Amino acid sequence: MRARILVRPKAGLLDPQGKAVERALPALGFEGVGNVHVGRLIELDVPDGSDVAAMCDKLLANPLIEDYEILYEADGLPGPNGTPTFDRPA
């Protein structure tokens, strides 16, 4: 089973990377973009989903400063480029 973990800076914490990207976009002519945040994507194969949250709490994310979201590969439905699509856990 393939899991995808999205790690984000905790809401409310200053996110300098997000701010930098937010300021760079108008310079390229993309106006009206706001609330930009930059996080981290982790993908892994696991026997089942039972341990993924524990992995996040202990290593993959730092709960003091980051939030995470776990998605699991949808049942064999490939995405537009043949990549697996991910759904929220049931």
Added chain:
Amino acid sequence: MRIGVVRFPGSCDEVDALAAARCVGEARLLWHADRDLHGVDAVVIPGGFSYGDYLRVGAIARFAPVMESVAAFSGRGGLVLGICNGFQVLCEAGLLPGALLPNSGRRFLCRQVDCVVTNAHTPFTRACGEGDLLSIPVKHTTGRYHAPEVMLDEMEAHGQIVLRYAPGHNPNGSERDIAAVVNRQGNVFGLMPHPEHAVDALTGSRDGLRVFESMREAVAGPVAA
């Protein structure tokens, strides 16, 4: 006093830390893959980029074999000093409260800052006076100290905030101008500024030496300060 300085893959300040430690006693390197602390009286986790800072700063180093021994050593009351990346490692290991975030200004910083001693009763600051100003360099990208408000209030109440950046000197947006913290037991200390780079007048300041002198006094015995 014998100080052990840990070397991880990616450490870069361990040689300066050894030199600083040798100003107050003997010093030796400790290898990250070696659980043996070789009977040292105090441990320094130096600055650098341990394990490439992969995943998050300090996140992988905390699983090094030597860190098991460092955790046990600190549990027995042994003195542990974490500088810069070492501070990040100690936070990730749960030996110190809080976490370090990217600098508010996004840039790598390298400059001399003034820090105020706000608790001179720790084994790492007992050679200082309360309110003393220490001029020590910082050099980091991820030095913005953060902890939840409730935790910060609790730390303040227990004197765990040991150094603060002087007014106008907070380089990285750290909450409450925090530059250095100590654990509740008082024997694990972490700071972003680099006292090991400030032990010789040649490099502009000798104020960092007082951290190492404090540790020597503390190890020498419980003589009333």
